[in-house]
Structures are given as structure tokens and as C-alpha cells.
Amino acid sequence: MTDCCCKKPCAPKREPWMTGDVETPVGKVPTIGTRLTLRDELGALKVRFAIGRNNYTIEPGLYAIGEPTPESPVFVSANYKLSFDHLRCALGGTDGWVLVLDTKGINVWCAAGKGTFGTAEIVNRVQQTKIDQIVSHRKLIVPQLGAPGVSAPEVAKQSGFGVLYGPVRAEDLPKFLAAEFKATPEMRRVRFTLRDRIAVIPVELVIWFKQALGLAIALALLSGISRNGYSLANAPHAFVLVFTAWLTGGAVVPLLLPWIPARAFSLKGLWVGLMLWIVLGSANLLGASPLTELGWGLILVSVVSFMALNFTGTSTYTSMSGVKKEMKIAIPIQLIAAISGTVLIIIGGLR
Amino acid sequence: MKHLKNVVTLKLDEEKCIGCGLCSTVCPHEVFSIVDKKAYIIDLDACMECGACAGNCPIGALSVDSGVGCASGIINGLLNGSGECCCDKGGTCA
Ligand code: SF4
Numbered sequence: 005m006t007d008c009c010c011k012k013p014c015a016p017k018r019e020p021w022m023t024g025d026v027e028t029p030v031g032k033v034p035t036i037g038t039r040l041t042l043r044d045e046l047g048a049l050k051v052r053f054a055i056g057r058n059n060y061t062i063e064p065g066l067y068a069i070g071e072p073t074p075e076s077p078v079f080v081s082a083n084y085k086l087s088f089d090h091l092r093c094a095l096g097g098t099d100g101w102v103l104v105l106d107t108k109g110i111n112v113w114c115a116a117g118k119g120t121f122g123t124a125e126i127v128n129r130v131q132q133t134k135i136d137q138i139v140s141h142r143k144l145i146v147p148q149l150g151a152p153g154v155s156a157p158e159v160a161k162q163s164g165f166g167v168l169y170g171p172v173r174a175e176d177l178p179k180f181l182a183a184e185f186k187a188t189p190e191m192r193r194v195r196f197t198l199r200d201r202i203a204v205i206p207v208e209l210v211i212w213f214k215q216a217l218g219l220a221i222a223l224a225l226l227s228g229i230s231r232n233g234y235s236l237a238n239a240p241h242a243f244v245l246v247f248t249a250w251l252t253g254g255a256v257v258p259l260l261l262p263w264i265p266a267r268a269f270s271l272k273g274l275w276v277g278l279m280l281w282i283v284l285g286s287a288n289l290l291g292a293s294p295l296t297e298l299g300w301g302l303i304l305v306s307v308v309s310f311m312a313l314n315f316t317g318t319s320t321y322t323s324m325s326g327v328k329k330e331m332k333i334a335i336p337i338q339l340i341a342a343i344s345g346t347v348l349i350i351i352g353g354l355r
Numbered sequence: 356m357k358h359l360k361n362v363v364t365l366k367l368d369e370e371k372c373i374g375c376g377l378c379s380t381v382c383p384h385e386v387f388s389i390v391d392k393k394a395y396i397i398d399l400d401a402c403m404e405c406g407a408c409a410g411n412c413p414i415g416a417l418s419v420d421s422g423v424g425c426a427s428g429i430i431n432g433l434l435n436g437s438g439e440c441c442c443d444k445g446g447t448c449a
């Protein structure tokens with residue numbers, strides 16, 4: 005992250021998105037550009053596909069946007085470059101300060117859940133950057149999604165800075181500022197729109213690719229057992245089926261989420277898995293014998309249902325109590341279905 | 356979109372509440388309504404147990420058993436004691 009070896013005060017490394025400096029009573033603060041370059045966009049695309057997702061970071065500290073004065077607002081952000089880019093992009097035309105916390109390169113929401121985006125780090129960063137000598141007011145605009153990690157009363161007590169919770173989405177910031185730090189209920193709400201869900205599909209598929217590959221190899225090998233000896237003739241079939249289930253669980257479920265009946269994610273997955281079973285079964289694509297067919301049906305359903313259950317982590321509205329309750333019932337059933345499916349495929353091959 | 360019914364652990368002590376409204380400000384799912392300087396839970400099932408309200412309430416009138424609302428986070432928690440949430444990969448939480 006940092007290759008700075010100098011003794012303090014350690015100037016932040018020059019980054020392509022820095023455009024200059026502003027002088028402050030405590031030294032120079034780098035200015036950041038508010039237009040995203042091709043390089044920023046490509047970086048964003050890469051993390052969308054889960055490439056190098058864990059080290060897309062920027063140096064924590066204080067930055068300037070536009071030509072800020074001591075009266076300009078202070079925006080708190082995470083040091084995940086994607087969060088930071090959203091913010092600076094939304095702040096085009098605004099003069100302000102950006103206080104970047106060290107969240108270990110994790111976005112605001114997840115870091116708040118872990119507590120790295122939180123009261124202690126805000127207080128620490130306020131002190132380290134000596135921002136109290138730079139601005140004349142005592143307000144920090146903290147993204148609302150950071151609230152699970154932050155206690156506004158505690159921050160005020162420990163740092164002297166009051167917390168104003170900004171809107172959920174950075175793009176609403178100009179409106180929030182224009183309305184004198186007031187967010188409409190709409191700006192406060194977390195949604196899970198079709199666009200949001202489409203955006204997470206690539207990552208969903210990448211995350212599960214390895215498991216799907218492992219399962220496909222295992223089932224391809226097992227489906228080769230037959231009375232007449234061993235053959236890998238069925239292997240491509242096994243691969244196609246497992247990866248169809250993978251695609252269904254990772255793309256179709258997120259896409260259709262609100263329209264699939266049932267509240268529990270595993271049940272949503274079950275319905276979609278059954279549809280897949282019916283479609284492939286009626287096209288005679290599940291295998292020659294009824295046993296093999298049944299076996300593959302169970303595998304498809306359990307894979308789709310399990311992936312759907314795991315999609316609770318990406319969704320924005322499930323609670324821990326809800327997911328735990330769902331898991332207790334769903335996971336044993338999914339396991340039994342998957343194991344019975346495998347056994348049936350083996351028996352089907354032997355008959 | 357809502358998840359399961361009647362599972363959420365959120366509790367509000369209406370007696371204590373001073374009606375500052377911070378809970379309703381931080382809540383991402385409009386669980387609260389503030390009427391006559393008192394907070395009320397109007398949509399309990401919408402709560403995702405993020406803990407924002409309880410952590411920000413200045414007088415501790417709220418409690419919630421907060422944690423990661425995702426299956427792999429819970430599985431990881433059971434397996435190796437750290438409830439790392441899969442939401443690290445989430446594109447929705449900017
Ligand atoms: S944050 Fe606490 S005191 Fe303030 S309105 Fe909510 S419950 Fe009442």
C-alpha cells in the first residue's frame with residue numbers, strides 16, 4: 005500500500021488522481037480530482053470481477069476537493085478506492101475536505117460491520133490529521149452506511165466533532181448539501197434494485213467458480229462408474245449440468261430475486277432449482293435412467309438452493325437472526341439432497 | 356423485499372427514549388417512526404440487525420443482537436470463530 009520510507013511527517017505518495025496541494029496551517033494537503041479517468045474505471049471494472057479486490061486501497065489521511073476553506077464541510081470515507089472514487093466523483097464542483105479512514109481497503113458498509121470504520125478510527129484520524137486546526141466548524145459528514153460502526157455521541161465526546169449522517173448513496177450528496185445537511189427518507193433507504201443485483205452477478209459467479217469446478221470434477225469422476233467398467237463418457241454431461249446449476253444460482257436467482265415466491269432465500273433457490281430440474285428433465289437432458297435423472301435433479305436443486313442461501317450475504321436486507329434460522333433448516337436438507345443425489349447417480353450408473 | 360417474519364431481536368425501551376431521532380436517521384430500512392418526540396418501531400420485520408440504531412442512541416434505549424446477516428459469514432463464524440461476512444465482495448455497499 006505504502007512504499008514510503010521517510011520518517012514522519014510522511015507525505016502521502018503521489019497518486020495519478022491527485023491534482024495539487026492546498027496550504028493549511030498544519031501543512032500541505034493534497035487535492036484530488038473529481039473526474040474519474042479511464043484508469044479509475046478499469047480499476048473499478050476489475051474489482052467488480054473480483055480481481056485484486058483486496059488491495060484496491062488508498063492512503064488514509066486528509067485530502068482536499070476543489071478549493072476548500074476553513075468553513076468547508078468534511079466528508080469521511082473509507083480507504084477502499086471504489087468508495088473513495090464514488091465520493092470524489094459525486095463531489096465534483098464542491099469545495100470540501102475528505103477524511104479517509106484506514107478501513108483496510110474495505111468498503112464503508114462492511115468495514116462498519118467489522119468496526120474498522122468506527123468511532124475509534126474516526127477519533128484517531130481526526131487527531132492525526134489535526135483537522136481541528138484546519139477547519140473552523142466541528143462537523144463531520146459520515147456516510148449513513150458507516151453508522152453501524154460509529155456512535156455519534158461517542159465521537160462528539162472524544163473528538164469534539166459532531167457527526168452528521170449523510171445519505172446512503174454518494175450521488176445524493178450534492179442534494180444533501182443543497183438542503184443544508186438534510187437527507188430525504190428516500191436518501192436514507194437502502195434498496196436492492198435490479199441494477200444493484202446485476203452488478204453483483206459477476207462477483208457471485210467468480211466466487212463460486214472453484215466450488216462448482218470441484219463438484220463438477222467429483223461428479224464427472226463418479227458418474228464414470230458402471231457395470232461394464234469405468235468410462236469418462238459421461239464427464240462432459242456432468243460438467244454441463246453442474247455449471248448450468250452454477251449459472252442459475254449465481255445469475256438467475258439474483259436477477260429474479262424479488263419475483264421468486266417465498267421469503268427465505270433457500271426456498272427461493274429451491275423453486276428456481278425445481279424449475280431447472282423440470283426444464284432439463286423434460287428435455288431429457290438429465291441422464292438415461294430414472295435413477296440418474298432423479299440424482300441429477302437433487303444435485304441441481306441443492307446447488308441452486310445453497311447458492312441462493314449464500315446470496316443473503318450480498319443482499320441488503322437480511323438479518324443475522326433470520327439467516328441463522330433459515331440455515332438451521334435449509335443446510336441439513338441441502339446436504340441430504342446433495343448426498344442422495346450423488347448416491348443415486350452412482351447407483352444409476354451401476355444398474 | 357423482506358426476509359423472514361418475527362425473528363428480529365431489536366428492542367426499544369419507549370420509556371427511556373428522548374425522541375432525538377437519531378435511530379430513524381441511521382436506519383437503512385425505515386424501521387422507526389418518531390411521533391411526538393418518541394420513537395416507535397413501525398416495521399420490525401424490515402430490520403436487518405445492523406446495529407446502527409442501538410450504537411447511536413444517546414441514552415441506550417435500543418438493543419439489538421447485531422451481526423452479519425449472511426450465510427457464509429455465519430458458516431465462517433462456526434468453522435473458525437471469525438464471522439467474516441461475504442459482503443466484502445458486495446457491489447451494492449459502496
Ligand atoms: S436514538 Fe434513542 S433516544 Fe433517540 S429517538 Fe431513537 S430510541 Fe429515542
Ligand code: SF4
Binds near residue numbers: 381385386401405419
Ligand atoms: S438494527 Fe439497523 S436495520 Fe435494524 S432498526 Fe436498527 S438501524 Fe434499522
